[in-house]
Amino acid sequence: MDESYELEVNSAAMPLRAQIRSATEWGALRGLETFSQLVVSASTGRFTVKSAKIKDSPRFPHRGFMIDTSRHFITVPVLKATLDAMSYNKLNVFHWHVTDNEYFPYESAKFPSLSQQGAANSASVYRRADILDLINYASLRGIRVIPEFGTPAHMNSWGKGKPEVLTQCQIADKLVNVASGLTYQFLNDFFQEVKTTFPDKYLHFGGDEVNPTCWMENDVVSQFMEDNNLGDYEKLEEYYYQKLTALALNKSRSFIFWEDPVGEDKNGLKLDPAAIIQVWKPMADPVQWKPNMARIANQGYRMLLSSPWYISHYPFPSNSVLQQYYDVEPLSFTSSADLKNLVTGGEAAVWTENIDSTNITSIAWPATARRAERRWSPEWIVNWNTRKERFQEQRCRLRLRGINVGSISGSFDNTCVC
């Protein structure tokens, strides 16, 4: 996705002269967005356009925004408002965390029982028409949609409609039924369908928080490990990821995982070397993710940063905490320049334990705007003292466009009349 563009506006010319040059439609979209930001209200109550000569391109190619739609259903109109807000902030990847333990809101044509049994209710389901509509809406705004169907953990909601997909065990955190051939047949069919719905090259497979206790409790799994010469649960997990990525998907898709499969507690689990690793530990921490990034870079994986950008966790940070988050520099971990090149970007993430359609927009923005700046703009654009003015202006712009952006933490500036 080449998003670079050049924009030249001469507002002194009569009539006003503005030109965008870009190699792709994506670049043209970003240029138009910038142009819209040159339109400012004049003191006369009318609008005026600033002159400018801009040569611009993003610092990172992957500037994502993640929403969890399992813990709470987010309505399609609210997701569209989110896509609007993303485009206004030049974000280009909507990472859709579709399913999790709580609910299964995705309607599968092949396996309708998944949402019939697993969704919160019949109104809290994304129909195929909704999804295609959203993907198209995103595409028109220069946004790719990457779905996440997390596995082998965080799958309890799958078990409501398809109990055989889960390993039988007594603990609450179930795991995929790794020992059954039917599981792989099901996953093959399911993800084939997902592929026909989601055109993006990437699929997110989750892979986080795999507690093997459920597998430990199950004799069939133990036998399966013995039969397949899998000496421990890490080997079993690795086996599963290999099968998963080898399914019909392999040739045409690439994969993203949360960092857990290559985490510090692992002894060398190998993922597809082309996989992208999303760094999230410690969650919502402005600093401690750095050793993690350095370690995963050493393993040669490409990376996305999310740890300091869990915006659902501290909706009202104190000013000093806010500054810590604001100051996050994604390449500030200790590594070589070559390995730092493995960072393809980052994602702000909204987990919906406490959030639903009623408050996601006011909580997610303007926090996400700050994270968006860090991923588009050059490293040197980081100015704590001027940020309020810039984000107030951006907030005002979004509100005038109908996005219910929440107040800027600790700011009493009411200058935006909207």
Next chain:
Amino acid sequence: MDESYELEVNSAAMPLRAQIRSATEWGALRGLETFSQLVVSASTGRFTVKSAKIKDSPRFPHRGFMIDTSRHFITVPVLKATLDAMSYNKLNVFHWHVTDNEYFPYESAKFPSLSQQGAANSASVYRRADILDLINYASLRGIRVIPEFGTPAHMNSWGKGKPEVLTQCQIADKLVNVASGLTYQFLNDFFQEVKTTFPDKYLHFGGDEVNPTCWMENDVVSQFMEDNNLGDYEKLEEYYYQKLTALALNKSRSFIFWEDPVGEDKNGLKLDPAAIIQVWKPMADPVQWKPNMARIANQGYRMLLSSPWYISHYPFPSNSVLQQYYDVEPLSFTSSADLKNLVTGGEAAVWTENIDSTNITSIAWPATARRAERRWSPEWIVNWNTRKERFQEQRCRLRLRGINVGSISGSFDNTCVC
């Protein structure tokens, strides 16, 4: 305000028979609200009415909800939605924290410069017509409106339009110009006007966080203290409150103060014995307010509890913290039954450092509904285990009525389709 009522519904009768008996219109309003809660959706997709025989009255006469409109302006439509939500939860006092250091959004006919200079902008002003409209809207819902114009501290915004009202000093936290006769003339005129706008018997005068440094810096104040035989700053503060309450207001109004004038650090400052003291320390604390309540009860003042009900401070509490707040029992401080009778109720409070019209409704509710229950219902109605079901039901009801109630913390129950 007698809010008691009796409600009898016989849904087996044809036609349905329902009767409300009450001594006042307030009681009738509360009975109608309860009746509306007996209307539930039937499994057929239609609505049905439950039979009931109810004799009901509130545990506390003052069940308030406070909004700070100085740090951020809250629009009139959002205030109306707040009044709606209050009535759906049988709250009966809207405590309007109109002004503070930040902005002065109240339009005074006699002193138009106050809002002209002190409001955030010309759109962030409550005109007299807006205010009368809100008071009428509240009244139709059985809600009294008590305005707070805090003094002698938290008045910086007054100084923008009327600099002479503030003591000249170098520190940021200005105080009222206590030594000038013009100040009292101004306050007299200002509050006379406030009285013509706000009909309620009570006025809230603030009185919180008076740091005397500003007075200490000013020679005229020092001379004034000497001339009036005021030996210390507490005496000066007491003098000020006496003058304030003796203004034309005295005969027709009663007063509410935050607890600070009778705080632990005071040596015996005396307020009007009829004043009501609003307990807020420590702020947003579920337990430590109790010694405070006991101490103030011993001084014989009537009291309102707010300390544990600062709902703007922890929008997403953990489950254990949530339970601590849920379990707050307003009379659980150590005192005699007689002195406990001095508690007239309590108020949930929304401070708007981080909140404005975009997010106040989703943050304030359903948190306030929980606090509302504790103030209306008998002491024994406290059940942590069933609360989710009850508040989910109430949230659903409010959402169906158009109130953008936020999600219930930590609840993944999506059963309300609205």
